[in-house]
Amino acid sequence: MELKFLGTSSGWPLPRLGCKCNICRSNDPKDVRLRPSLLINDEVLIDASPDIYHQIKKYDLDPTKIKYIVLTHAHDDHIMGLFDLSHVYNNKTKPILISTKSVLDQVNKKLRASFFSFIKTSLSPFNKLTLGSSTDIWLIPVRHSVEAYAVKIKSKKPFLYAPEFRSIPGPSKKYIGDLDLMIIDGSSKTRVGQARGHETIEEGIKVAQELSAKKIYFTNIGHKTDTHNDLTLFVKEKGGDKFNIAFDGLELKL
Ligand SMILES: [Zn+2]
Numbered sequence: 001m002e003l004k005f006l007g008t009s010s011g012w013p014l015p016r017l018g019c020k021c022n023i024c025r026s027n028d029p030k031d032v033r034l035r036p037s038l039l040i041n042d043e044v045l046i047d048a049s050p051d052i053y054h055q056i057k058k059y060d061l062d063p064t065k066i067k068y069i070v071l072t073h074a075h076d077d078h079i080m081g082l083f084d085l086s087h088v089y090n091n092k093t094k095p096i097l098i099s100t101k102s103v104l105d106q107v108n109k110k111l112r113a114s115f116f117s118f119i120k121t122s123l124s125p126f127n128k129l130t131l132g133s134s135t136d137i138w139l140i141p142v143r144h145s146v147e148a149y150a151v152k153i154k155s156k157k158p159f160l161y162a163p164e165f166r167s168i169p170g171p172s173k174k175y176i177g178d179l180d181l182m183i184i185d186g187s188s189k190t191r192v193g194q195a196r197g198h199e200t201i202e203e204g205i206k207v208a209q210e211l212s213a214k215k216i217y218f219t220n221i222g223h224k225t226d227t228h229n230d231l232t233l234f235v236k237e238k239g240g241d242k243f244n245i246a247f248d249g250l251e252l253k254l
């Protein structure tokens, strides 16, 4: 599996408009972050960031290859890109939009016209859906400020994408099992500036250690964090070498 991080910010891009803080004045290209989306093998998109048009252009991607769009939840920063993705030329078939029935209903209410441009597949929590010939996905419930899921994906090796959560309930933890890779919520570094419905990176390190994931990347990097460089030093010091900070354009092979 080839993973590409199209965006790694939280609700708003970094640098934030008008801000003069350390992160927003940084010269490191890794501190420039668009809204969160992850692309797998060019054909499975997890969450449709409002920046998706620019992400597709920036990385010279072929939008007609995107066959499946999996949604973790219906917050605007994860679904508003569906408006742009509803208008792709030369698509042989409509892309398939996958989430629970109730998340799909929420998307329908917010984006009524665009919603008709997709084939909908509702997937119940913990149930398996096979995409193509060999990629299995599951939606695993997590606690957030609204109904939300982590996506577990397995082709040869299993990984988890959980961009936004306050905590992971016990039954979900049991279900997740062993992971080669875990990509989790990095919206605040510590309790300072912690957003409602989100864990902190400090807490995320403990969650990842409990689940014994082999490699961990934080995404959904918020404004109350640090520069990419300092944040990387922080997670490695607190958690060890297997902890990392994602950045826009990062590619991983699994
Ligand atoms: Zn700032």
Ligand SMILES: [Zn+2]
Residues within 6 Å of the ligand: 073, 075, 144, 164
């Ligand atoms: Zn959210």
